[in-house]
Amino acid sequence: MTPAARISAAIEVLEDLISRRRPAADALKDWGLSRRFAGSKDRAAIASLVYDALRRKASSAYVMGSEAPRALVLGMLARLRGLGLEEIASLFSGEGHAPAPLEGEEVDRLVALSLTGAPDWVRADVPDWLWPAFAAAFGAEAVAEGEALSGRAPIDIRANRLKATRAALMVDFAHAAPEAGAWSPDALRFQPGHDGRGPSLQSEPAFFSGGFEIQDEGSQLVTLLAGAKPGQTVVDLCAGAGGKTLALAALMANQGRLFATDLDARRLGPLHERLARSGAANVEIRIPRSRGHEPLADIEAQADLVLVDAPCTGSGTWRRNPDAKWRVRPGALAERVKDQAEVLARAARLVKLGGRIAYITCSVLPDENDAAISAFLARQTGFAAVPLAEVLASEEGDFSLLARFATVHGVQFSPRRTGTDGFYLACVQRGA
Numbered sequence: 001m002t003p004a005a006r007i008s009a010a011i012e013v014l015e016d017l018i019s020r021r022r023p024a025a026d027a028l029k030d031w032g033l034s035r036r037f038a039g040s041k042d043r044a045a046i047a048s049l050v051y052d053a054l055r056r057k058a059s060s061a062y063v064m065g066s067e068a069p070r071a072l073v074l075g076m077l078a079r080l081r082g083l084g085l086e087e088i089a090s091l092f093s094g095e096g097h098a099p100a101p102l103e104g105e106e107v108d109r110l111v112a113l114s115l116t117g118a119p120d121w122v123r124a125d126v127p128d129w130l131w132p133a134f135a136a137a138f139g140a141e142a143v144a145e146g147e148a149l150s151g152r153a154p155i156d157i158r159a160n161r162l163k164a165t166r167a168a169l170m171v172d173f174a175h176a177a178p179e180a181g182a183w184s185p186d187a188l189r190f191q192p193g194h195d196g197r198g199p200s201l202q203s204e205p206a207f208f209s210g211g212f213e214i215q216d217e218g219s220q221l222v223t224l225l226a227g228a229k230p231g232q233t234v235v236d237l238c239a240g241a242g243g244k245t246l247a248l249a250a251l252m253a254n255q256g257r258l259f260a261t262d263l264d265a266r267r268l269g270p271l272h273e274r275l276a277r278s279g280a281a282n283v284e285i286r287i288p289r290s291r292g293h294e295p296l297a298d299i300e301a302q303a304d305l306v307l308v309d310a311p312c313t314g315s316g317t318w319r320r321n322p323d324a325k326w327r328v329r330p331g332a333l334a335e336r337v338k339d340q341a342e343v344l345a346r347a348a349r350l351v352k353l354g355g356r357i358a359y360i361t362c363s364v365l366p367d368e369n370d371a372a373i374s375a376f377l378a379r380q381t382g383f384a385a386v387p388l389a390e391v392l393a394s395e396e397g398d399f400s401l402l403a404r405f406a407t408v409h410g411v412q413f414s415p416r417r418t419g420t421d422g423f424y425l426a427c428v429q430r431g432a
């Protein structure tokens with residue numbers, strides 16, 4: 001497919017996902033299934049165009065004076081991909097499978113690219129109903145934070161200490177120009193190319209031998225700051241596919257007991273294979289057998305650390321999943337807040353006297369971060385927030401600079417602040 005035909009295809013996919021309110025992944029999959037002529041490179045390029053258009057959906061619509069998919073793509077090509085008017089006009093030629101030629105008003109708008117008079121939520125590309133919460137999190141920086149969350153994300157990997165070192169992986173991957181992560185001692189970072197795609201790391205031999213896992217540096221950092229030590233009893237209560245379980249096992253140097261469970265047994269499926277690859281030997285997966293069954297009943301009040309990677313709206317990962325940004329509904333936030341209270345109550349039963357709960361979300365919304373901890377502390381006697389300075393005082397490095405991003409109970413990362421996804425971490429301790 002020509003670059004222009006790929007743009008036509010991206011417009012078609014956007015029409016489908018917007019008119020039928022479908023997830024982008026579903027619309028892209030269906031498009032690919034019904035157009036067998038498109039190769040894997042075509043499909044990847046079309047997906048990248050669609051996701052780029054969604055990143056700046058509100059501001060592109062404003063600049064172009066239309067919410068039509070064609071306008072979203074035009075705005076994106078000019079503003080996110082930096083294409084000039086001539087280049088865009090040559091792609092929109094109307095010839096073959098190219099989109100129809102530019103109209104007069106489109107040309108005027110592409111020249112002006114004006115956001116004059118746009119409300120803050122439009123400038124920030126944050127859904128309007130979420131703007132008050134987003135603004136509460138970031139105050140005067142909120143528009144700039146929203147813009148940063150509307151950009152593309154780098155690809156981060158975590159060197160698995162059980163099998164490799166960051167230094168060795170830097171040499172292995174020299175051809176892909178990795179950078180050492182700014183915060184996590186195990187992180188390597190790869191920048192996406194012009195088309196938004198990064199190197200295909202999961203086909204590397206070092207991946208199959210367990211030398212690394214793909215994991216955002218913010219996710220690595222919150223796991224590290226949770227403070228698990230070799231020899232401890234640690235629970236990963238919302239383990240899902242185990243991204244943080246694997247990082248915890250490495251930080252514990254395979255010493256001690258690490259229990260991984262999840263409310264949804266199916267989500268734990270991929271963890272078995274990931275564990276085998278990683279060389280982690282101290283992990284026990286506990287599968288819930290039925291609703292209400294506590295698979296960790298035997299370790300009640302025994303855990304030194306319970307990591308709660310809570311279900312959340314994922315607002316801190318909008319760079320990686322721009323579709324989710326526009327699909328999230330007010331009801332979903334309220335549901336997640338209920339889930340968070342439930343999972344924190346469960347964690348409280350597992351932690352021993354003097355032990356900690358590390359509460360993590362990949363969200364920037366105060367309702368599911370500080371407010372969740374305030375509500376927990378109000379409900380649950382015998383727990384107190386751990387001062388941030390104590391959380392940051394890690395043997396793994398100097399994290400004191402992160403104190404700039406303190407919230408009421410914890411710390412908030414963001415693409416603009418830490419160059420990572422928007423993770424939140426707060427630790428609470430049981431007794432003293």
Ligand SMILES: C[S@@+](CC[C@H](N)C(=O)[O-])C[C@H]1O[C@@H](n2cnc3c(N)ncnc32)[C@H](O)[C@@H]1O
Nearest residue numbers: 238239240242243244262263264309310311343
């Ligand atoms: C953010 S995801 C976990 C991601 C995972 N920790 C990782 O790093 O790859 C949140 C998980 O919490 C689980 N969950 C939701 N409510 C829960 C509860 N009450 N107890 C335990 N897990 C729960 C969900 O099934 C989901 O897998």
